[in-house]
Amino acid sequence: MKILVFLGSVRTSTPPRPARLGERVARATVAWLLEAGHEVELIDPLDLDLPTSFKPQFAYAKGRAPAALDQLAEKIAAADGYVAVSPEYNHSMSPALADLLNHFGSSLFSFKPSAIVTYSAGQWGGARAAVNMRTFLAELGCLPVSSMVHVPHAQEVFAEDGSYLPDVDAARWQGYLGRTLLQLAWWAEAAQEQRAAGLPTDAFVTAPSQRNAP
Numbered sequence: 001m002k003i004l005v006f007l008g009s010v011r012t013s014t015p016p017r018p019a020r021l022g023e024r025v026a027r028a029t030v031a032w033l034l035e036a037g038h039e040v041e042l043i044d045p046l047d048l049d050l051p052t053s054f055k056p057q058f059a060y061a062k063g064r065a066p067a068a069l070d071q072l073a074e075k076i077a078a079a080d081g082y083v084a085v086s087p088e089y090n091h092s093m094s095p096a097l098a099d100l101l102n103h104f105g106s107s108l109f110s111f112k113p114s115a116i117v118t119y120s121a122g123q124w125g126g127a128r129a130a131v132n133m134r135t136f137l138a139e140l141g142c143l144p145v146s147s148m149v150h151v152p153h154a155q156e157v158f159a160e161d162g163s164y165l166p167d168v169d170a171a172r173w174q175g176y177l178g179r180t181l182l183q184l185a186w187w188a189e190a191a192q193e194q195r196a197a198g199l200p201t202d203a204f205v206t207a208p209s210q211r212n213a214p
């Protein structure tokens, strides 16, 4: 399966330390998926040269959007599933991740699954952020699988390159990640087959009069 892993942190400043804890969580997620044989790409918002004033990719006239947005739109359209890796900021999902994903229309993500991976430097592992990520990802069209990954004290679990730190029970963590990522892969495969069989023709209506309840 083709899986995009979205990294939800652009925080290069400190404190709190360490900065961009999310890099290691996202790398560990990518490593798990690669080991399972998937085609994986890490999407890092810091690599994208996005305009500072917000304008979604779908709001530009065809061919006029910044190249970075068009290229990412193509990757999103071609993917079979997504992983959203987010820290918890004030009990909410990462604003950087919301900003990145808000640039794209739901038709690019629809009829494909997503998985939620959250983390924190403290003890809750981003569980509260994960709750509203379900709503966000569902609205985007990529339904989140039921299982989620939450990593408390992520700095004590992963080294900067995403490998496990020596004192950590790596097999147990791999199994924990696997519970969610195996669900993602299963749904991605099922959805891929079903997309090939055809999409419901009236699923995307744009005029409010067509979308609203009668």
Ligand SMILES: Cc1cc2nc3c(=O)[nH]c(=O)nc-3n(C[C@H](O)[C@H](O)[C@H](O)COP(=O)(O)O)c2cc1C
Binding pocket: 008, 009, 010, 011, 016, 017, 018, 019, 020, 021, 022, 023, 087, 088, 089, 090, 091, 092, 119, 120, 121, 122, 123, 124, 125, 126
């Ligand atoms: C603005 C801000 C808000 C935060 N809010 C929370 C929070 O609500 N819950 C929590 O567990 N940690 C919170 N933290 C601590 C983060 O878990 C920790 O800084 C983590 O490293 C953030 O991920 P990042 O380094 O990838 O940006 C917050 C950090 C920042 C910078």
